[in-house]
Amino acid sequence: MSATQTTPTVATEDAPASRLSRISRLQALQILILLVVTIAVFTALRPDTFLTGFNIRGIVQNTAIYAVLGVGMTFVIITGGIDLSVGSVLVFSGVVADKVMVWYGGQGWATVLVGLVAALASGLAWGLVNGVLVAKAKVPPLVVTLGSLSAALGFAQIITKGLDLRDAPQALVNDIGFGNIVGQVPTIAVVAAVVVVFGIVLLHRTRFGLYTYAIGSNAEAGRRSGVKVERHLIKVYAFAGLLAGFAGLLNLGFFQSTTIGGQSNTPLNVIAGVAIGGTSLFGGIGSVFGTVIGLFIPIVLQNGFIQVGVQPFWQQVVVGAVLVAVVYVDQLRRAAALRGTSPRLPFLSRAGGAGSASRKGSA
Amino acid sequence: MTVPEAAAGAAATTEDAAPLLSLRGINKSFGAVHVLQDVDFDAYAGQVTALVGDNGAGKSTLIKGIAGSQPFDSGEYVFDGHAVTVTNPKHANELGIEVVYQDLALCDNLDIVDNLFLGREVTKNGILDEATMERRAQETLAGLSVRTVKSIRQVVASLSGGQRQTVAIARAVIWNSKLVVLDEPTAALGVAQTEQVLRLVRQLADNGLAVVLISHNLNDVFQVADRISVLYLGRMAAQMKTKDVKSNQVVEVITTGRSDAIGGITNGNGELK
Numbered sequence: 049m050s051a052t053q054t055t056p057t058v059a060t061e062d063a064p065a066s067r068l069s070r071i072s073r074l075q076a077l078q079i080l081i082l083l084v085v086t087i088a089v090f091t092a093l094r095p096d097t098f099l100t101g102f103n104i105r106g107i108v109q110n111t112a113i114y115a116v117l118g119v120g121m122t123f124v125i126i127t128g129g130i131d132l133s134v135g136s137v138l139v140f141s142g143v144v145a146d147k148v149m150v151w152y153g154g155q156g157w158a159t160v161l162v163g164l165v166a167a168l169a170s171g172l173a174w175g176l177v178n179g180v181l182v183a184k185a186k187v188p189p190l191v192v193t194l195g196s197l198s199a200a201l202g203f204a205q206i207i208t209k210g211l212d213l214r215d216a217p218q219a220l221v222n223d224i225g226f227g228n229i230v231g232q233v234p235t236i237a238v239v240a241a242v243v244v245v246f247g248i249v250l251l252h253r254t255r256f257g258l259y260t261y262a263i264g265s266n267a268e269a270g271r272r273s274g275v276k277v278e279r280h281l282i283k284v285y286a287f288a289g290l291l292a293g294f295a296g297l298l299n300l301g302f303f304q305s306t307t308i309g310g311q312s313n314t315p316l317n318v319i320a321g322v323a324i325g326g327t328s329l330f331g332g333i334g335s336v337f338g339t340v341i342g343l344f345i346p347i348v349l350q351n352g353f354i355q356v357g358v359q360p361f362w363q364q365v366v367v368g369a370v371l372v373a374v375v376y377v378d379q380l381r382r383a384a385a386l387r388g389t390s391p392r393l394p395f396l397s398r399a400g401g402a403g404s405a406s407r408k409g410s411a
Numbered sequence: 412m413t414v415p416e417a418a419a420g421a422a423a424t425t426e427d428a429a430p431l432l433s434l435r436g437i438n439k440s441f442g443a444v445h446v447l448q449d450v451d452f453d454a455y456a457g458q459v460t461a462l463v464g465d466n467g468a469g470k471s472t473l474i475k476g477i478a479g480s481q482p483f484d485s486g487e488y489v490f491d492g493h494a495v496t497v498t499n500p501k502h503a504n505e506l507g508i509e510v511v512y513q514d515l516a517l518c519d520n521l522d523i524v525d526n527l528f529l530g531r532e533v534t535k536n537g538i539l540d541e542a543t544m545e546r547r548a549q550e551t552l553a554g555l556s557v558r559t560v561k562s563i564r565q566v567v568a569s570l571s572g573g574q575r576q577t578v579a580i581a582r583a584v585i586w587n588s589k590l591v592v593l594d595e596p597t598a599a600l601g602v603a604q605t606e607q608v609l610r611l612v613r614q615l616a617d618n619g620l621a622v623v624l625i626s627h628n629l630n631d632v633f634q635v636a637d638r639i640s641v642l643y644l645g646r647m648a649a650q651m652k653t654k655d656v657k658s659n660q661v662v663e664v665i666t667t668g669r670s671d672a673i674g675g676i677t678n679g680n681g682e683l684k
Contacts, residue, residue: 058484060474253538262529272516273530274501332520 062217075326075378082370083348090352098355100223101232110347112240113302114145115137116164116295117318118339119247119324120288127284127324128181128331129189129262134292135202135314136231141305143204146213154217164297171214171293172286174200177333197355204308213306225301243291246337255283256407261282265333275295285307317346320371346369365396428584429492430622432477432508432590433458437486439472446472447483450647452640454590459612459622461632461653467666470625473642474592477623478510479503491589507589513598515579519568523560524548526567527582551585552577556614559607574606580611586622591615592623597631609635629658643668 052298057199088096097103117134148166149159174196181192216225227235251257259280262270271277299307325342350363447469447634454460464470475481479497488495488504497503503510516524524541527548533540548563557577560570567575576596583591591614597605611636616622626632630637630678633653641648641664649670664670 127682249538255532255534255537255539258525258529258532261521262518262525263518266516269516269518269526270529272512275530332518 050280061246062224075374076335076341079325079338079341079345079374083345084162086345086348086352087192090348090355094352094355103351103355105234105237106234107344107347107351108237109302110351111179111343112234112236112313113295113298114318114321114343114347115240115340116291118245118318118321118343119243119336120291120335121249121315121322122317122325122327122334122339123251123284123328124189124288125258125319125329126260126264126331126334127281128267129281129285130193130284130319130329131178132193132286132315132319133178133196133200134288134295136197136204137171137289137292138296138299138314139306139308139311140200140204141167141293142300143207143308144170145297146216146300146306147207149217149220150215152214159217160220160224163217163300164294165319167293167297167300168290169293169297171289171291173197173237173289174292175289176282178289181280182285183281201308204306208306208308210308212308214304216300216304220297220301221304225304236302239298242306243294244336244340251336256280256283261332264328264333282310296352318343320367321346324371324374327372328378329375364400430454431491432623433487433489434477435487435489436543437473437478437485437488439469439481440484447476447680450486450642450645451650453638453650454621454623456621457588457616457619457639458637458660459616459624459635459644460625460638460640461626461636462640462642463626463629463632463661464648464666465522467644468642468665469645470642471594472490474510474623474625476592477503477590477592478508504586504588507587509583509588509590509594509603510592510656511576511579511583511594511596513594517575517578519566520566520567523563523578524571526578527551527585529582531586547585548581551581554604555584555611556617557581558610563570568661571604572600573607576600576604576608580608584615584618588620590621590623593627594625595627596624597626597628605631629661631660632661641670 062219080156089100108244117138120266121131121134145167152162178189178192178196181187181195182189224235229235229238251260259270259275262273262275262281263277301309321343322339323329323336323342324345325335325338325340327338327386346363346367349366350360353360353363430444432452432454432614434450434452434644437452438445438452450469450473452473454461455475462470462473472481473474476483477497479502482498483569487672490497490508494505497506500510518529521529528544533543533547535543545563552560552563555577559574559577567578572577577615580591580593580596596608596612600608609631612622612624616635616637624636626630636653638652639648639661640650641645641661646668647669
């Protein structure tokens, strides 16, 4: 150093938090508290049945498939995009996997493995189509994935002539769909948990995750810094498609059916979970952990309402209100934090501010 | 350390040191418009060279050529004693040339460390090496005598304009760069923040870097620049030392392109050409 040697005085007082610990401070934490309170209330009202192993098992089973979709959706929404096609891609992949497994024959693990490859390939293909259209053709993600929502479901119905397939192999149905990996721990939930942990590491610990945040925050800044923005966007949509394909296989095992008519609300439910979990629909902010919590809330509510004898349809009303309230409170909180320039809140941003910044051209 | 050439930089400030960047006879046209005509330009290690000129004089074109984003049509580009051909920004970065553009292009939702390393992250087995990046970020900011940032894990959205400029400049120097081009770094800043950024600009030069400062504000220029180069309608009207001229003389060159007031066109060493 030259004569102007200085001592390092920059911010050593609060030890820089790691990316993983920062997510605990996200809105997800508040949502987690809401979830815990909800569980506590239902447990108090129905102490004999609500917090039993059997009931918990049902709840995590019902959340598992959404969680797999939610991981991919979180990445897509953090880039500032949206993927409406996940439900249809799930169905399409289930149909293709079923057809391929029947063609291959057998009821064992080899057949399931062949089905897995078919489901992943189908999902990846749709994800790539979405990604290329969004990144290269610059068609808005809402339109692209609305198109693939329609087209993927159409192809699934063409292949099946509109009739659900119910001939998934025994290994898939008995061991993955309904099986337990140990004791009363359902395999499907463990598989989903592995996907979730993978998603958390990918988002918060790797270059892939960092670029996902960067694109949602300011794509032009990323581009100037050497981030290949288009290529990364394609990868993110491909990843979401891949997971939708994987969820298609899990769905086939769990319902023993391709559920062609049963997935029209799936993308909206998943998006609601992502938003409740603190991921900003404007991009640049979010976490996989929050998404998982956000997906649990509707399912716990539905389960609890049934048990306490409230019409389960109330769940939809409550979830809708929670969704809007959570996003509104979050916006207020971020705006306040930004005015106070508090360094304690990670990923804070004015909603929409990032989007307008990214549209600024280079000088 | 992030600026190992710092010690060498002190020697480079002497009168007869060769320029780090030397452009000769640069031409650049966009279609029929001859934007740069036989431009000569020098920038010295350890010195701030201000590049001034009215709108449309060719300042942006000149720095985009230096940065490689819009390569020159013809002319000699000598960097660090070697004739080079810079055809893309990556090539310029490899040489040690960084440009901080006016719109800073930072990611609001990412923190300071993430922004400093964006696109060039340090990874270990595919996982981001946060500890190493934090340490290098601390070192770089300390090397720039930056004391105004509370935590390097603050998100950029919570920073002031001056602090954001600081982050953008730190990003330019974190990779041992030799030449930093700053495009209007104080344009959108208040008085106190302008002071803060100008101190940083001076610090860069004192650390041994060659700094090219584009500015419309002659107060800023006279405060930090060692040399002033004036572009007028695509030609280099004058290159002079700050101590040899007065503000009103520079204004006359900027507005008329004539350098009679300062005794003819000089090559920056005070010699008549």
